[in-house]
Amino acid sequence: MTTIDRLVGAGIDRIDGPAKVRGTAPYAFEQDPGEPITHLALVQSTVNRGRISRLDPSRAEAMPGVLAVLTPANAPRLGGGLTSDLPVLQSLDVHYQGQVVAAVVAETSEIAKAAVGAVVVEYAAEPPDVALRTDRPDLYAPDKLMAGFETDSVIGDVDGALAAAAVTVDATYETPTQHNNPIEMHTSMARWEGDSLTLWDANQGPHSIVKDLVTGFGVDAGQVRVISPYVGGAFGSKAFTHPNQMLAAMAARVVGRTVVLELTRQQMFSLVGHRTPTIQRLRLGADPEGRLTAISHEVVEHTSRISEFAEQTATPTRVLYAAPHRRTTHRLARLDVPPPTIMRAPGETPGMFALESAMDELAVALGLDPVELRIRNEPDRDPERDVPWSTRHLVECLRTGAERFGWAGRDLRPGIRTDGRWLVGTGVASATYPTRRRKAQCRISVDGAGRYTVEIDGSDIGTGAWTVLSQIAADALRTDLGSVELRIGDSRLPFAGGAGGSTGLASWGTAIVFTARDLRTRLEEQYGGQVPADGVTVDGELPGESPAAKTHSMHAYGAHFVEVRVDRDTGEVRVPRATSVYDAGTIVNAKTARSQLLGGFCMGVSMALHEESVTDERYGHYVNHDLAEYHVATNADIGDIDISWLDVDDQLANPIGLKGIGEIGITGAAAAVANAYWHATGLRIRDLPITPDKYFRPR
Amino acid sequence: MDTQITLRVDGAAHPLTVDTRTTLLDALRERLRNTSPKKGCDHGQCGACTVLLDGRRVNSCLVLAVTVGDAEVTTSDGLAEGDRPHALHRSFVEHDAFQCGYCTPGQVCSAAGVLAEARAGWPSAVTDDLHAADAELTDEEIRERMSGNLCRCAAYANIVPAVAAVAEAEGVRR
Numbered sequence A: 001m002t003t004i005d006r007l008v009g010a011g012i013d014r015i016d017g018p019a020k021v022r023g024t025a026p027y028a029f030e031q032d033p034g035e036p037i038t039h040l041a042l043v044q045s046t047v048n049r050g051r052i053s054r055l056d057p058s059r060a061e062a063m064p065g066v067l068a069v070l071t072p073a074n075a076p077r078l079g080g081g082l083t084s085d086l087p088v089l090q091s092l093d094v095h096y097q098g099q100v101v102a103a104v105v106a107e108t109s110e111i112a113k114a115a116v117g118a119v120v121v122e123y124a125a126e127p128p129d130v131a132l133r134t135d136r137p138d139l140y141a142p143d144k145l146m147a148g149f150e151t152d153s154v155i156g157d158v159d160g161a162l163a164a165a166a167v168t169v170d171a172t173y174e175t176p177t178q179h180n181n182p183i184e185m186h187t188s189m190a191r192w193e194g195d196s197l198t199l200w201d202a203n204q205g206p207h208s209i210v211k212d213l214v215t216g217f218g219v220d221a222g223q224v225r226v227i228s229p230y231v232g233g234a235f236g237s238k239a240f241t242h243p244n245q246m247l248a249a250m251a252a253r254v255v256g257r258t259v260v261l262e263l264t265r266q267q268m269f270s271l272v273g274h275r276t277p278t279i280q281r282l283r284l285g286a287d288p289e290g291r292l293t294a295i296s297h298e299v300v301e302h303t304s305r306i307s308e309f310a311e312q313t314a315t316p317t318r319v320l321y322a323a324p325h326r327r328t329t330h331r332l333a334r335l336d337v338p339p340p341t342i343m344r345a346p347g348e349t350p351g352m353f354a355l356e357s358a359m360d361e362l363a364v365a366l367g368l369d370p371v372e373l374r375i376r377n378e379p380d381r382d383p384e385r386d387v388p389w390s391t392r393h394l395v396e397c398l399r400t401g402a403e404r405f406g407w408a409g410r411d412l413r414p415g416i417r418t419d420g421r422w423l424v425g426t427g428v429a430s431a432t433y434p435t436r437r438r439k440a441q442c443r444i445s446v447d448g449a450g451r452y453t454v455e456i457d458g459s460d461i462g463t464g465a466w467t468v469l470s471q472i473a474a475d476a477l478r479t480d481l482g483s484v485e486l487r488i489g490d491s492r493l494p495f496a497g498g499a500g501g502s503t504g505l506a507s508w509g510t511a512i513v514f515t516a517r518d519l520r521t522r523l524e525e526q527y528g529g530q531v532p533a534d535g536v537t538v539d540g541e542l543p544g545e546s547p548a549a550k551t552h553s554m555h556a557y558g559a560h561f562v563e564v565r566v567d568r569d570t571g572e573v574r575v576p577r578a579t580s581v582y583d584a585g586t587i588v589n590a591k592t593a594r595s596q597l598l599g600g601f602c603m604g605v606s607m608a609l610h611e612e613s614v615t616d617e618r619y620g621h622y623v624n625h626d627l628a629e630y631h632v633a634t635n636a637d638i639g640d641i642d643i644s645w646l647d648v649d650d651q652l653a654n655p656i657g658l659k660g661i662g663e664i665g666i667t668g669a670a671a672a673v674a675n676a677y678w679h680a681t682g683l684r685i686r687d688l689p690i691t692p693d694k695y696f697r698p699r
Numbered sequence B: 001m002d003t004q005i006t007l008r009v010d011g012a013a014h015p016l017t018v019d020t021r022t023t024l025l026d027a028l029r030e031r032l033r034n035t036s037p038k039k040g041c042d043h044g045q046c047g048a049c050t051v052l053l054d055g056r057r058v059n060s061c062l063v064l065a066v067t068v069g070d071a072e073v074t075t076s077d078g079l080a081e082g083d084r085p086h087a088l089h090r091s092f093v094e095h096d097a098f099q100c101g102y103c104t105p106g107q108v109c110s111a112a113g114v115l116a117e118a119r120a121g122w123p124s125a126v127t128d129d130l131h132a133a134d135a136e137l138t139d140e141e142i143r144e145r146m147s148g149n150l151c152r153c154a155a156y157a158n159i160v161p162a163v164a165a166v167a168e169a170e171g172v173r174r
């Protein structure tokens, strides 16, 4: 390592830990605005498509303690240029169920909630169109996918190669709508002083929220301050501005008081995004030795009528395995659903379920060990971009994982291992996620006493950023952790992109390394290495993507090995143990990194076994819109998980050599579970989640 | 309708006016601005609002403030003695038993409740001997007993050893 050699790599306790375990770290709702807080509650549309025909707020307005009822008739006009569902209360048109049609501000939360029930709303509604099907005539190809990926990719003659292949797989996989459901509900607290707005807010990057507030309220960027030092989880749903930020700011402006809007859990199923459902057809062709000759991955997914969110579902198929003939496509249906958004590893998460399930099916068809099948198809360079890898250690992950898990000697046959009532099986899947970085600015000051202040608008949504950025800064400044004060989560701080796409640490950490270097050079050249009595401040910047991104293909990798047990009598599925090994480059904090990889993997287990937002196609709503009915893994669902990583780094990606770890853990995890389920039962479940009833499907 | 009550929270008595509809959680968070307990659902589905009521864990979003009476409310913050963190606080930090930290004060209170329940010999759904004098907190017992507290960051595999370490120190685990 060139830059860093002391704190980076150490398993340091979270510096925000003591406050978080006591509950004293202030999240958005808990900040002190300096004056009494009023409460906002929302009236939501009960239809998916149509127009408000009558809206009578008078009974609500008359309730003692109600300060205002905002409706499309009286709400302040927002600036043009807002997209998707951000022009809140600007029109009588309804585009999805749960859309905000009125909002009540009151002195207390109890009064606001009660007044919501007193607002009368009637609609001229049309039947909801919410069903995703592959035979819809209105499927279309978007111009681009999320994150700028091409919609389709075609190399060679896929159909010809499939027709000529010795062994083929042709299967369709489905993943349901899923909701991020961070445990902190999306919350925004707004206070205006004149034309200046302060918003204490739960988000993944304050700067990204400022932009939409500036557009909406016609103020300058300098007049809007978004403060978010602590965020209670996000997983993508807090990446972009949602109606809550606009509504809190609008209501505060109308009543001239501080207003807080804490969405309810139920509202989070319509107002802050979801992961699109997918229907994916996978076709693989291979020679008798298991070398792939063709890969085809065709995706159908949805977006909303008012926004285009084109999830990049088949993109992992573009990089994972070698094959001369290959095709990936994405088609969208515009439905009367709320706008979909990012959810942990958008694209890779549903896409890898399909690809890695299909690879397992191919291994079965070939009678080949699924680890060996993957190794035989390891490409020596990016198979679609035709550029070299920066670093790629997938095979080593597979081999190391197999060793740690005890994979050797595994019987390929399904449904033959029992332990009492339990059918037992094991499964494997690969993991991959792109390595990127984005523009970020940073300011570092040192005072005469040698204390450093590091300022950057990064955010810690549970990733450990408070701790790992401090570690990176201390090393880069050649000082100890106690001499560094980090400031993040405030739009007044130097610009940084949000926490997303596993780019946070690569971007913010690199900006810190560059700025620290500049500071040390300045001290060396201008002050003979001594800090002057009145200190020095240096502003630095990471311009953006690594220059090597043009010439190299950069990704993190991993391999999951899972044991699954299925109760023969009830169909209950358990995951008693798992092993994951990652090639994620430099690991900055062994303790927090392990937690993040663990969290990603467990969310994959949760996706495999529990998560599904059930759409009622008649009435257009999510039937199970709370945490009692939308199941996420709980403590007893998670067994012994062995997490480790290879001792590797990627110097082409960034000077720290890291690849990002927020999302790699979930990719492939659901496929590993489904593959183990097949090994246990002989049943291939191609539609998630693998709930107990699916064990009793006619075979 | 408003009512005068006195809430005893973390060792101090607080006279306050609440709406009869006010939950204990909202009384703490919105009236007293004691935001140690968190709100993750408001419906008894996530456990983020867990506090101890006379030493027993409850979802404070399911308790009406007017029904609390003289009971002593203890939040995770209140488990600390001044600046001295509780053994569970230290263990959670050491085992990195959280990420975003939002479910964590509820997990900590729940764990304190679990330790007391085990000391009192209360069985759980996975306890074999329902009549044992004390319930040993095996990993399986901890997983089961902590399953009312959701953690979307999925720190579960770290929460179990964090609770186990304190259980061991307190003699409810060998």
Ligand code: FES
Pocket (backbone or CB within 6 Å): B038, B039, B040, B041, B042, B043, B044, B045, B046, B047, B048, B049, B050, B059, B060, B061, B062
């Ligand atoms: S907030 Fe009380 S259980 Fe979720």
Ligand code: FES
Pocket (backbone or CB within 6 Å): A183, A232, A233, A462, B097, B098, B099, B100, B101, B102, B103, B104, B150, B151, B152, B153, B154, B155
């Ligand atoms: S630490 Fe984030 S929900 Fe548990």
